[in-house]
Amino acid sequence: MIPRSLPGMLVLGALFAAAAPAQSAPDGKQISAQGANGAPACITCHGARGEGNPAAGFPQLAGMGGRYLEEQLNAMANGSRVSPVMAATAKALDPAQRQAVAQYYAALPSTLDTDQLAATAMHPSKPADTGAWLATRGAWDKNVPACNQCHGPGGIGVGENFPALAGQPAAYIAGQLRAWRQGQRPPGPLGLMPAVATRLSESEIDAVSAYYAGLPTAAAQLAAQANAPAGAKQ
Incomplete structure (x- = not known):
C-alpha cells in the first residue's frame, strides 16, 4: 500500500531539491591563482600571466590550445606522461578542474609576437x-x-x-x-x-x-x- 502522505513527501522533496544550490563549475582562474584540493597555485611556477619561467625551466601556458593542455594534465594525472613536478598537482585536480584551468590558460593572450x-x-x-x-x-x-x-x-x-x-x-x-x-x-x-x-x-x-x-x-x-x-x- 502507498502511504497517503507519499504525495506530500514527494512535493516537499521536489521543493528541497529546487531550493538546493546548484554546484558551480570550477573556476580556472581561481585554481591558477589559489590552487585547489591541496594542489599549489599554477602561478607559482608558470607566472601570473602564464608566461612561464625560463630560468627555472617552467613552460609558458598562455595561449596554448585548451585541448592540448587538458590532455597533458590528464596524462600527468594517470601517469602516461611522467612528470615528477606536475604529477601530484594533476592528480589532485578532478577532471572538471583540469578542463577549467586548461581553458583558462588557453584564453590568455600569448606573450609571443x-x-x-x-x-x-x-x-x-x-x-x-x-x-x-x-x-x-x-x-x-x-x-x-x-x-x-x-x-x-x-x-x-x-x-x-x-x-x-x-x-x-x-x-x-x-x-x-x-x-x-x-x-x-x-x-x-x-x-x-x-x-x-x-x-x-x-x-x-x-x-x-x-x-x-x-x-x-x-x-x-x-x-x-x-x-x-x-x-x-x-
Missing part, C-alpha cells in the same frame, strides 16, 4: 646552424620533418594540438624530446613525436631546443634590422 616569429621562417638557414636547419628544413636523410611543419612558422603553434615552441625553455623542450624517446609521454597526434625524437642525436636535441628558446629574441632583432633606416643597416 607571432608576426615577428612567423617572419623568421623566411630567413635563410645553413646546415651548419643545426637548430635552425632542423626547425625550418628538417633532416630528411633521417626522415625527420621540419618542426615548423607541425608547430607553425617560427614555432608559434597550430590549432588545439600543436603547441608553440618559440620561447619555451631550452631545458624543457630537450627534456620532452628525451621523454618521448624513453616512452614517458603519449605519442601525440599521428604518433609522430616518438619517431622524430628517436631519430635525433643528443646534440641535435640540444641545438633545436636552444634555437626555439632563443627565437623570440632573434625574431625581435631581425625585425629591428628590417625596420632600420637603409643607412643604418649592416
Whole structure:
C-alpha cells in the first residue's frame, strides 16, 4: 500500500531539491591563482600571466590550445606522461578542474609576437646552424620533418594540438624530446613525436631546443634590422 502522505513527501522533496544550490563549475582562474584540493597555485611556477619561467625551466601556458593542455594534465594525472613536478598537482585536480584551468590558460593572450616569429621562417638557414636547419628544413636523410611543419612558422603553434615552441625553455623542450624517446609521454597526434625524437642525436636535441628558446629574441632583432633606416643597416 502507498502511504497517503507519499504525495506530500514527494512535493516537499521536489521543493528541497529546487531550493538546493546548484554546484558551480570550477573556476580556472581561481585554481591558477589559489590552487585547489591541496594542489599549489599554477602561478607559482608558470607566472601570473602564464608566461612561464625560463630560468627555472617552467613552460609558458598562455595561449596554448585548451585541448592540448587538458590532455597533458590528464596524462600527468594517470601517469602516461611522467612528470615528477606536475604529477601530484594533476592528480589532485578532478577532471572538471583540469578542463577549467586548461581553458583558462588557453584564453590568455600569448606573450609571443607571432608576426615577428612567423617572419623568421623566411630567413635563410645553413646546415651548419643545426637548430635552425632542423626547425625550418628538417633532416630528411633521417626522415625527420621540419618542426615548423607541425608547430607553425617560427614555432608559434597550430590549432588545439600543436603547441608553440618559440620561447619555451631550452631545458624543457630537450627534456620532452628525451621523454618521448624513453616512452614517458603519449605519442601525440599521428604518433609522430616518438619517431622524430628517436631519430635525433643528443646534440641535435640540444641545438633545436636552444634555437626555439632563443627565437623570440632573434625574431625581435631581425625585425629591428628590417625596420632600420637603409643607412643604418649592416
